[in-house]
Amino acid sequence: MFRLADFNFHGRTVFLRADLNSPIEKGRIISDARFRAVLPTVKHLLEDGAKLVIGTHQSKPYKGDYTTTEEHARILSELLGQEVEYVEDIFGRYAREKIKGLEPGEAIILENLRFAAEEIKYKPLEECERTFFVRKLAPLIDYVVNDAFAAAHRSQPSLVGFARLKPMAMGFLMEREIKALTRAYGTDERPRVYVLGGAKVEDSLRVAENVLRNGKADLILTGGLVGHVFTLAKGFYLGDSNIEFMERIGLLGLVDRAEKILDDFYPYVRTPVDFAIDYKGERLEIDLLSDEKRLFDEHPILDIGSRTVEKYGDILKGARVIVANGPMGVFEREEFALGTVGVFKAIGESSGFSVVGGGHSIASIYRYNITGISHISTGGGAMLSFFSGEKLPVLEALRVSYERFKDGA
CATH class of the missing domain: 3.40.50.1260 (Phosphoglycerate kinase, N-terminal domain)
Structure with missing residues (x-):
């Protein structure tokens, strides 16, 4: 070119x-x-x-x-x-x-x-x-x-x-983007960790299918609505309010596809172990295996929980290559930015080569002054298409x- x-x-x-x-x-x-x-x-x-x-x-x-x-x-x-x-x-x-x-x-x-x-x-x-x-x-x-x-x-x-x-x-930007994404996708360095969050669930499923099938990823961490779909695919119930919301925006039809990915590549896809909701005006974290998950019936999930952030952080700090797209929750509300900020900070603290993209991801990085990420991509959809192998x-x-x-x- x-x-x-x-x-x-x-x-x-x-x-x-x-x-x-x-x-x-x-x-x-x-x-x-x-x-x-x-x-x-x-x-x-x-x-x-x-x-x-x-x-x-x-x-x-x-x-x-x-x-x-x-x-x-x-x-x-x-x-x-x-x-x-x-x-x-x-x-x-x-x-x-x-x-x-x-x-x-x-x-x-x-x-x-x-x-x-x-x-x-x-x-x-x-x-x-x-x-x-x-x-x-x-x-x-x-x-x-x-x-x-x-x-x-x-x-x-x-x-x-x-x-x-x-x-x-x-242009210089195009050249820099292609160089960074090609390095992340083509490298043999390991472990290679993908973090898939946000609301572009179908695009993220395509990425997961491609990088796992072609040996480009060693582990996938999920959050946001992507995490919701994979959590449902694992057989966990996320409560009436969350199911209704996902049905309304057309995500329930993707659960079978996520289940197929889990069947083919288990245990290389990790899902949150706890979530945060707004309970009486305050952040409340609920373990997925606790009885408190009944609150999901009336309260939408707005973030991943602290235990998930800790588990993901340990994995990311040891990664040699990281590709991330999409936030972990509703980061626009400060009390529910903990997951997104915690995960992106862990990416920044990793000594590995990291690529982070997506409009909401970039917004959260700048809003919370997160540093240390190797390459911040200007393109969310384009980046997902690239890592989908398209x-x-x-x-x-x-x-x-x-x-x-x-x-x-």
């Missing part, structure tokens, strides 16, 4: 596909983490004299944080110390004129790419290539740089559509582009 160092961008028009999709509250972006992650690539291109066209998406149609990229332009301008002009268009005449008018070292950011209907659907590279978005912009672009690792598991026009038309290179469309597009243009690089 092409890297930034493979090209001289001076005076050339470069389309940089970034992923600046950020959390928004009351109409304002509340985290600039993804902006800072892509900043080295943006600076390199501008310092190299590129005419820079930045594209990103923000959320999905009809969601509360689906908005324009006007504030994205403001934040990026502040971080760079130079103007990144917001262009209220994507591939129409106004956008194309703005692209044509760029001077070396100048940058613009296009409107939210998902305002274009073509960008919503997942289509094969060949179909993405034929979209209006690609056909309108390709004649104006010399190079494409893809630094949107968090969207690498998606096949959409802005992400893969230029691959056979223009040389496409990895081919990521953006990485495949980068390979296609390399094969097409390598002789002229």
Whole structure:
């Protein structure tokens, strides 16, 4: 795959596909983490004299944080110390004129790419290539740089559509992500421990199936809703309130699949031995084997318990490789952050190589100032897809582009 160092961008028009999709509250972006992650690539291109066209998406149609990229332009301008002009268009005449008018070292950011209907659907590279978005912009672009690792598991026009038309290179963030994830997945160092939490249960089951079947993991620790599903699969009842909630969000149908994983790979999947609930306004920890578990009928589980944190911590501190995705509970409530913070602190204290990803995981790491983690991935879904053994469309597009243009690089 092409890297930034493979090209001289001076005076050339470069389309940089970034992923600046950020959390928004009351109409304002509340985290600039993804902006800072892509900043080295943006600076390199501008310092190299590129005419820079930045594209990103923000959320999905009809969601509360689906908005324009006007504030994205403001934040990026502040971080760079130079103007990144917001262009209220994507591939129409106004956008194309703005692209044509760029001077070396100048940058613009296009409107939210998902305002274009073509960008919503997942289509094969060949179909993405034929979209209006690609056909309108390709004649104006010399190079494409893809630094949107968090969207690498998606096949959409802005992400893969230029691959056979223009040389496409990895940005610094993309290169760093691929290097870290490849090291964690391909290493022979042992023990290799995966921590699967959060709410992306089906994705986590795919990861568990793949890494256990292919000998990439020695142990899997579970928490969050992933832990709930595996606990049910082991035959423990988690109470009426928790069962009803899991049924409502469609998780009960995954219990049989989790049971199959346990049948095939027992005892390599560990589940919590105790949980925490909100009982009369306070955190109450309940052992899974105690009579107090009757309280699960009326009180939802909000975290793993202290004994589980201790057991997981002992395992993690001795691990040589750790891959973690998703929190252990509702960490947004401080009294129920104990599990997530305890597990992530243990990962940070381990001398092994660690990769942690997922939006909620990252949020908890920054919120509670957890240090020592080797690599914090910007992509939750993309990271899970990678460790599931799936081919990521953006990485495949980068390979296609390399094969097409390598002789002229």
